[in-house]
Amino acid sequence: MHFSIFTGVLLSIASHVTAIGQKQIISFESTDGCLTLANGGSSPTVILDGADWEGVIRAGRDLAADFGRVTGQNGTVMLMNGTGVAATNMSSVIIVGTIGNSSLIDGMAKSGKISTGKTEGQWEAFQSQVVSNPMPGINRALVIAGADKRGSIYGIYDVSEQIGVSPWYYYADVPAKQHSSIYALDTPKHQTSPSVKYRGFFINDEQPALTNWVNENFEMGEYGPGFNHKMYAPIFELLLRLRANYIWPAEWNSMLAVDDPRTPPEADMYGIVMGTSHTEPLMRWTKEQSLFLNGTWAWATNEKNVTEFMREGAERSSPYENMYTMGMRGLGDTASPTLDADSLEDIIGVQQDILRDTFDTQDISDIPQMWCLYKEVGGYFEQGMDVPEDITLLWADDNWGNNQRLPLANETDRAAGAGVYYHFDYVGDPRDYKWINTINIAKTYEQMHLSYERQARTIWVVNVGDLKPLEVPISHFFDLAYDEPSMSSPDSTMKWLRAWAAREFGENVADATASVMNTYGMLAARRKYELLDPFVYSNTNYNESGRVLGEWQSLVNSAQAIYNQLDTATQAAFFELVLHPCMAGNIVHQIYLNAGMQNTYAYEWRQSANTLAQQVLDSFNADAALTKRYHSLLNGKWNHILDQTHLGYNWWQQPMRNVAPALEWVQASEVSLGGPLGVTAEGSNGSAPGDSIYNAGLGNWVQTMPPIDPYGPSSRYLDVYMRGPGSTDFMISADQPWVTASPSSGTLGANGSLDMRVLFSVDWSSAPAGQTTVNINITNSAEDYGSVSMPTAVLPVNKTSVPDSFSGFVESDATISMEAEHTTSNTSADGVSYGIIPGYGRTLSGVTLFPVTASSQSAPNGPKLTYDFYAFTHAPDANATVMMGTSLNTNPDRPGRYAIALDDEEPKEVQPVPDFTLGALPEMWYTGVANAVFTNTTRMNIKPGKHSLNLWALEPGVVFQKIVVDLGGVRESYLGPPESMMV
Ligand SMILES: *[C@@H]1O[C@H](CO)[C@@H](O)[C@H](O)[C@H]1NC(C)=O
Ligand SMILES: *[C@@H]1O[C@H](CO)[C@@H](O)[C@H](O)[C@H]1NC(C)=O
Numbered sequence: 001m002h003f004s005i006f007t008g009v010l011l012s013i014a015s016h017v018t019a020i021g022q023k024q025i026i027s028f029e030s031t032d033g034c035l036t037l038a039n040g041g042s043s044p045t046v047i048l049d050g051a052d053w054e055g056v057i058r059a060g061r062d063l064a065a066d067f068g069r070v071t072g073q074n075g076t077v078m079l080m081n082g083t084g085v086a087a088t089n090m091s092s093v094i095i096v097g098t099i100g101n102s103s104l105i106d107g108m109a110k111s112g113k114i115s116t117g118k119t120e121g122q123w124e125a126f127q128s129q130v131v132s133n134p135m136p137g138i139n140r141a142l143v144i145a146g147a148d149k150r151g152s153i154y155g156i157y158d159v160s161e162q163i164g165v166s167p168w169y170y171y172a173d174v175p176a177k178q179h180s181s182i183y184a185l186d187t188p189k190h191q192t193s194p195s196v197k198y199r200g201f202f203i204n205d206e207q208p209a210l211t212n213w214v215n216e217n218f219e220m221g222e223y224g225p226g227f228n229h230k231m232y233a234p235i236f237e238l239l240l241r242l243r244a245n246y247i248w249p250a251e252w253n254s255m256l257a258v259d260d261p262r263t264p265p266e267a268d269m270y271g272i273v274m275g276t277s278h279t280e281p282l283m284r285w286t287k288e289q290s291l292f293l294n295g296t297w298a299w300a301t302n303e304k305n306v307t308e309f310m311r312e313g314a315e316r317s318s319p320y321e322n323m324y325t326m327g328m329r330g331l332g333d334t335a336s337p338t339l340d341a342d343s344l345e346d347i348i349g350v351q352q353d354i355l356r357d358t359f360d361t362q363d364i365s366d367i368p369q370m371w372c373l374y375k376e377v378g379g380y381f382e383q384g385m386d387v388p389e390d391i392t393l394l395w396a397d398d399n400w401g402n403n404q405r406l407p408l409a410n411e412t413d414r415a416a417g418a419g420v421y422y423h424f425d426y427v428g429d430p431r432d433y434k435w436i437n438t439i440n441i442a443k444t445y446e447q448m449h450l451s452y453e454r455q456a457r458t459i460w461v462v463n464v465g466d467l468k469p470l471e472v473p474i475s476h477f478f479d480l481a482y483d484e485p486s487m488s489s490p491d492s493t494m495k496w497l498r499a500w501a502a503r504e505f506g507e508n509v510a511d512a513t514a515s516v517m518n519t520y521g522m523l524a525a526r527r528k529y530e531l532l533d534p535f536v537y538s539n540t541n542y543n544e545s546g547r548v549l550g551e552w553q554s555l556v557n558s559a560q561a562i563y564n565q566l567d568t569a570t571q572a573a574f575f576e577l578v579l580h581p582c583m584a585g586n587i588v589h590q591i592y593l594n595a596g597m598q599n600t601y602a603y604e605w606r607q608s609a610n611t612l613a614q615q616v617l618d619s620f621n622a623d624a625a626l627t628k629r630y631h632s633l634l635n636g637k638w639n640h641i642l643d644q645t646h647l648g649y650n651w652w653q654q655p656m657r658n659v660a661p662a663l664e665w666v667q668a669s670e671v672s673l674g675g676p677l678g679v680t681a682e683g684s685n686g687s688a689p690g691d692s693i694y695n696a697g698l699g700n701w702v703q704t705m706p707p708i709d710p711y712g713p714s715s716r717y718l719d720v721y722m723r724g725p726g727s728t729d730f731m732i733s734a735d736q737p738w739v740t741a742s743p744s745s746g747t748l749g750a751n752g753s754l755d756m757r758v759l760f761s762v763d764w765s766s767a768p769a770g771q772t773t774v775n776i777n778i779t780n781s782a783e784d785y786g787s788v789s790m791p792t793a794v795l796p797v798n799k800t801s802v803p804d805s806f807s808g809f810v811e812s813d814a815t816i817s818m819e820a821e822h823t824t825s826n827t828s829a830d831g832v833s834y835g836i837i838p839g840y841g842r843t844l845s846g847v848t849l850f851p852v853t854a855s856s857q858s859a860p861n862g863p864k865l866t867y868d869f870y871a872f873t874h875a876p877d878a879n880a881t882v883m884m885g886t887s888l889n890t891n892p893d894r895p896g897r898y899a900i901a902l903d904d905e906e907p908k909e910v911q912p913v914p915d916f917t918l919g920a921l922p923e924m925w926y927t928g929v930a931n932a933v934f935t936n937t938t939r940m941n942i943k944p945g946k947h948s949l950n951l952w953a954l955e956p957g958v959v960f961q962k963i964v965v966d967l968g969g970v971r972e973s974y975l976g977p978p979e980s981m982m983v
Pocket of ligand 2: 074
């Protein structure tokens with residue numbers, strides 16, 4: 001227990017209520033006019049009308065139990081009818097009810113105790129307030145009145161969250177924060193309807209992880225896995241606590257209504273709107289097709305049976321609240337070769353007739369219907385298909401978190417509106433991502449803010465795979481969906497993360513945890529784990545793989561330091577939500593990046609190739625051990641939940657076993673030809689003597705380092721290492737006194753290490769201006785060098801200088817690299833300006849136009865970003881590469897465009913993503929989403945001196961990340977050169 005140590009801190013925390021983004025109605029300190037709900041072992045009575053929705057009463061029981069979770073003393077639930085209670089002078093009371101369904105609430109409204117006018121009839125709205133003498137026998141009560149079933153339920157869970165129970169108390173083991181005193185503030189609250197009407201997730205491709213977990217914990221069904229009503233109940237509860245209301249249940253090998261007929265009524269009782277996925281019309285699951293459909297799933301040849309099959313789905317589900325998926329696709333989530341826009345119009349006509357028959361009404365506009373424009377389906381719509389107004393158009397992302405299309409101006413007034421089907425998990429091209437969380441929520445914010453502003457507000461549904469490892473992006477998604485305007489500013493993600501961390505782990509670690517998760521989101525989204533390989537990051541240039549490994553290690557160190565401060569109960573949740581993904585991501589990077597380095601070492605004949613190979617195998621084992629650690633957590637509660645393989649992908653589909661990348665060994669006992677000492681310069685994978693350039697003039701093997709100048713890295717390096725057993729001393733010196741080698745001598749092998757990195761730095765005050773070639777002399781004590789002479793090395797030194805008056809980026813190594821947010825100036829025009837989205841992208845942030853509904857902009861008069869830089873090199877064919885987020889052209893009439901210009905030159909317009917039709921993404925998309933960046937390069941003639949690079953986003957949705965100007969020196973890397981120096 002750490003409480004005694006931190007008493008001072010805890011006191012200030014004690015009153016802090018941590019419901020994310022919600023108006024505070026609860027306090028842990030007594031304030032003026034507040035109502036005591038719990039104090040010193042007492043807990044409130046939750047009073048409901050026995051005739052209210054069963055789901056409201058059920059949530060009321062949760063509330064009573066939640067008080068127990070927080071105070072140790074459960075609240076009591078009292079169901080009653082009419083307006084009085086038997087007991088008298090009750091004061092710790094919470095009265096909950098649904099307007100029109102609760103005689104208690106309606107009675108108070110009628111007698112003027114409360115006024116429900118603003119709430120009544122508002123979808124999922126609620127109000128709460130402290131009321132004196134709400135009814136006979138009760139002195140005061142916190143009264144929660146919901147406009148409808150879910151309004152009441154959200155009102156209940158608002159209290160639960162504010163008293164300290166996380167929505168993730170079960171699914172991520174977040175312990176309730178302990179408090180003995182709880183008060184309701186005397187401040188009325190009116191909660192309006194959510195920003196998005198239907199907010200849900202899709203449990204998808206839930207095999208092996210979730211399926212294996214389910215089968216171990218729940219009874220298997222007649223037809224397969226144990227996805228039964230007992231399994232779903234906590235998921236329904238989780239959704240409601242997250243203020244969501246909609247689900248597409250698991251369907252990879254299950255069919256909810258058949259596997260357990262008790263599940264649909266259970267969902268309905270809870271208040272969850274049941275749906276089926278985009279590819280499963282009229283509430284029938286794919287697996288049902290092979291079991292219960294006469295003939296095949298083909299409209300062209302089996303229309304009658306398919307119609308009957310769908311009719312049974314509508315009838316079976318008709319007692320419950322559903323969202324009906326309309327339309328049709330081919331077999332098993334694929335395009336059908338025989339479907340086209342005409343036949344789909346027919347199919348939807350038949351489906352609407354089925355709904356009219358089933359519900360015995362001509363007007364089906366109140367029956368929620370959705371048509372998902374997923375993959376090829378969007379193409380039919382583009383062909384001009386006529387879709388009835390009472391069907392919501394559910395636009396789909398590209399499976400990689402980039403919306404393909406959002407409502408156009410002339411589509412926003414469709415009666416049933418529009419929505420978005422989004423992905424946090426995917427099985428398909430260019431590669432599955434279904435192991436652990438790889439979502440950068442800054443990007444989720446950017447895409448969903450755009451969706452909201454573009455009026456896709458009827459449905460947001462997100463594919464969450466196995467659900468469990470995606471807790472953070474799920475929470476974020478539903479908070480956005482519930483109250484988008486409160487999270488609409490570009491820096492909202494960091495604020496949200498902080499509030500989230502405070503709720504789950506406490507105030508005192510909130511800043512540190514938010515910072516860890518912000519960094520995690522960026523590092524994990526740079527490239528999905530499944531797409532890593534040993535050579536993605538350069539292990540010769542910019543020390544890239546070394547830097548990336550360093551970032552991961554420091555992330556793990558930060559997460560571990562927070563973990564160490566937490567009490568045992570909180571540690572489990574922190575491990576699941578924060579520490580595990582950091583450690584797991586670090587290990588996977590160690591496996592791949594060290595394997596790349598290992599291969600390079602073997603290529604360089606280093607003795608240490610073998611040591612590094614063993615290190616990779618150790619990491620490979622650590623990966624398995626970490627999975628085991630997760631699986632044995634809390635007595636095995638989550639056994640199997642990380643059964644997903646994730647190492648050794650060789651095409652888009654998962655490997656059936658985890659496989660380590662290829663490693664290479666040197667024959668350790670033999671000495672290399674050319675002696676035991678090897679030398680490799682930064683930027684090279686050659687090894688001297690031998691595999692490098694023999695310089696006849698110098699009479700030996702030369703390794704050349706990248707040039708050093710005052711505006712780049714402060715040192716360059718040579719690696720010296722053993723190329724065989726035994727040991728050797730080495731000495732290194734430069735032929736100019738103003739170049740220092742560190743260390744200048746050492747011992748390799750035996751008691752020393754097998755490799756050393758020798759850094760060369762320059763005393764710029766003594767170095768001559770301009771270019772000098774400095775020769776590096778290397779000697780070693782080994783006698784057996786045979787006929788091969790010792791290697792030597794060269795350090796090109798380039799003493800450049802910018803005028804004192806200049807400020808901006810300075811060229812180094814014929815390269816200028818600039819983070820988009822580091823502008824010299826940026827302008828706005830007509831209320832349109834640039835905003836910075838922190839944490840967006842691969843290295844720092846994203847810069848994009850706000851408001852996102854702005855009209856098309858123009859160059860040079862539109863909002864402009866300017867980057868001053870100073871060049872020393874004359875580069876007539878310089879390349880300016882703009883790196884952007886992978887946003888697609890969500891409006892085909894206004895594809896994403898930007899303009900770029902050097903100085904006062906004519907702006908050049910660029911459309912990074914070519915025009916495409918839905919379901920047929922352009923070729924550049926595959927590498928773009930794999931690399932998590934779109935790039936486009938413009939040629940320019942750059943002369944030495946000061947310049948301004950000007951950049952204009954011409955449409956909202958273009959998000960700049962980084963600009964690299966290549967004056968001939970840019971080397972190969974994944975993230976691009978590190979940012980240039982600014983003076
Ligand atoms: C309350 O009234 C409903 C019908 O309106 C009835 O079903 C229920 O049994 C009653 N409950 C109590 C506790 O009297
Ligand atoms: C409190 O409520 C929970 C959940 O309903 C229950 O499991 C527990 O036994 C209750 N505790 C007491 C002391 O009644």
